[in-house]
Amino acid sequence: MEGCAQEGQVKLLGVDYSPFVVRVRIALSLKGIHYEFIEEDIQNKSELLLQSNPVHKKIPVLIHNGKPVCESMIIVQYIEEAWDNKAPNLMPKDPYDRAIARFWAAFIDDKLLPSTLRTFKGQGEEQQKAVEESVANLLLLEEVLQSTGKAYFGGDEIGLVDIALGGLLVTIQTVEKVTNIVLTDTQKMPLLCAWADKFCKAHKVKEALPDRAKFFELMSARRAKLTSPPAGNLKGGG
């Protein structure tokens, strides 16, 4: 009854392989919101993207009834608030719990994501340092699950932090495969690994995850470019 009239027109500008886009797709899927996915060519950005996100010119952008919303976790909060009477609720009700959820979502963006990227792009000592940081960051998230004893960061159901981390999951797992480095060790992080398993299989989440094989190809190619010696480079090592 509510469904389509409330939804209005929903478009999502994005690409398949971006963890930021995946987050938004997960949120839309969980809420059962129908939308038009507009695939962007990052090398040749559309007019629509440039108009909708003139400040950053980045995806994802959600366009709801013609009004754009940018930045993945801002979009996820927007989806929760614009469809707040549609289950499931992605944010807790209590102000303190909300502050904690926002804290960990920010931690994932400000700490875990950069260290994962440095693991992917780095070599030698730099990469080793990035690996140690990523593992330390993941262990903090393991501790959160230890202290709550719940299946999800959101409690019994998927919430903001699950989406923030979940959007990154395929990226993290692909980085591990491509670099041949274990970041999510089942012995050191049993709860986090169990969470990852459960999350990826969850109803309405799995449809939103990117194609792993394609993503692996893409990341392998990128890593190969990063690690191949540049032509005509006379510099020594280090």
Next chain:
Amino acid sequence: METCAEDEVQVKLLGGSTSPFVLRVRIALALKGIHYEFIEETMRPKSDLLLQSNPVHKKIPVLIHNGKPVCESMIIVQYIEEAWDNKAPNLIPKDPHDRAIARFWAAFIDDKLGPCIRGVFRGVGDEKQKQVEESVANFLVLEEALRTNPCFSGKLYFGGDEIGFVDIALGGWLAFVKALEKGTDSVLIDAEKMPLLSAWMDRFCEADGVKEVMPDPVKLVEFICATRVKFASLAAAN
């Protein structure tokens, strides 16, 4: 009925006198008329209370409400709004899209502008100049937003008729920016190039609730100059 007495005793803010992030929280608490105990953190060494309340980042500000810590300045500001949502003024708009816009600009200030300002603070020579130019460019984006964004244009504040989320995000930086301009002999907010932003700045600094919590400008310039001398000598020693 209004549990003011209770609230007052139960709200503590761990902070310092020079931090723009702490100032944001002080502004929000002042606007809401919330009394609190201010606990000055010297950061050298970091107190046990700080290390226990913010074990992940070990940073100020930390708001402790009824014994429960909230970290990260703009997360604290959202918490203050939500925990005291029936206390005027409202710091965040009600409409989901307006909220998304407010969060977007607060994120812009944190992700783009803040690092440049810090770069001016820490930088020397060419690097400092580059950071000055980038800061100016980011301030110009905000000037443009004030001029053309329908959410802000023609209004007294980013929040409309009253100070709101974006005003607090940017306003927390003002005292530091002014002191930094003096301390580094640079211009970041140019009244000629940024007339709307300059007018907003004057209005904001004079507003009730804000002017009472602004730090001593002379002490702030001294702090900035003394710290820059330290940075320079560290750089020379390396």
